Amino acid sequence: MRWLRYGLDGQVGYGILDENDTIAAVRGNPFAGYETTATRLNLSDVSIEVPVLPPTFYCVGLNYVKHISTEGLTIPKKPDVGYRANNALVAHGADVIMPADATRIHYEGELVVVIGKKVKNISVDQVNDCILGYTIGNDVSERNWQASDRTFWRAKNSDTFKPMGPWISTEADVSSMQTVVSVNGVERTRFDTADMLFGIHEFISTMSRYLTLYPGDIVWMGTDGHSPDLQPGDRVDVTLTGLGTLSNRFMTETLT
């Protein structure tokens, strides 16, 4: 099942997207409960919105050995989760705006876990039960700011730096999933999504020891490989097996 958050006539709602790209609109939402309505819409007639605005936006950071080595970073010894910020979220199809003084912008294609239930202190065996589904994220990063600043505030959380979507798939075979990132239609990065240093179950179980997870919380699971320096006009497509493709164009900021 695919959950789409869509916009139509200035309103935003959730719907269930079938294999023919028809949306069954619902009352409510997949987190607090819903009823399917009689309204059917075509995907081409609505805007695709960010699939969820999370109460807390988690991002595991360094979680693939090749990426950590290429970027000259240290391999973590345990699953210490990090954070990103909601201001940076944009939907599938939206432009990523590269600030005028940004000089080295990279993509990071990531699997995103969407939490569906309130949980605390759960075992690895209980993790699947709290997951609503999966979507795709692009953890856009300005590498020079990442090196120069004390935090990731602008390196990773500038407005539009967190494309996410296009929808939430409730089923995914994470064990055999590939992430493929293309720039202007040419494949540049491919990795096994299962090659994580710490897996989904280990991360979420560990987090839940100290943190209550809430419906709508999201956990971005990290990236592998290395991005070229992106140029204005580039289109970046992040495809995850079975989930779809998150596509965004990169444009330079126009200062007014």
Add this chain to the structure above:
Amino acid sequence: MRWLRYGLDGQVGYGILDENDTIAAVRGNPFAGYETTATRLNLSDVSIEVPVLPPTFYCVGLNYVKHISTEGLTIPKKPDVGYRANNALVAHGADVIMPADATRIHYEGELVVVIGKKVKNISVDQVNDCILGYTIGNDVSERNWQASDRTFWRAKNSDTFKPMGPWISTEADVSSMQTVVSVNGVERTRFDTADMLFGIHEFISTMSRYLTLYPGDIVWMGTDGHSPDLQPGDRVDVTLTGLGTLSNRFMTETLT
């Protein structure tokens, strides 16, 4: 004017608290717009709730020279903002639960700025106009986890580690404000809130260059001084001149 977010009969709403501790209930909220109703309530008859659940929870981190030196940290060269997480927020009067394996828990009394308007790329002169008001935060920290972990996820964001409140004051004389922190009624820390390395205007203007700030976003402004190691049963009161007192008891987690 003081904005209180209160609970009554299972509902949560906003009200305006007068000098006699009477609440004028409103329809709506201070961020999206409101109308005052005819309902009057006594502060003693309601629960005090976290004054706002922010879209993004900013915390400037190191921002007072004495505290930075005492903790053996490096003085930042520029205002790079950090983040905290909504799961950790609790209201005035709620218990802070110290995880069973926590060993060195400290308070950090902080001024909190509450954003009232959506803004981007504003000058220091425009900052006051985007601020709804001010409240008090206690940036509770587990110092051993802060040293051992790659991120602040459990050191600063364990459930209940972010007491905030009791209300939002729309006026505050930040230039002559003192922060006083007491443990069990005994003053342990006092500092001039104006002794910030980077002030409110400089931080928010800098952030807004890259980040859109939204109504309800909060910015915790950092702390000075040094906390004793807190013990189960301790009550910590954080008082800021003109804003009130945020009071919370520290209790040990009961593992079930």
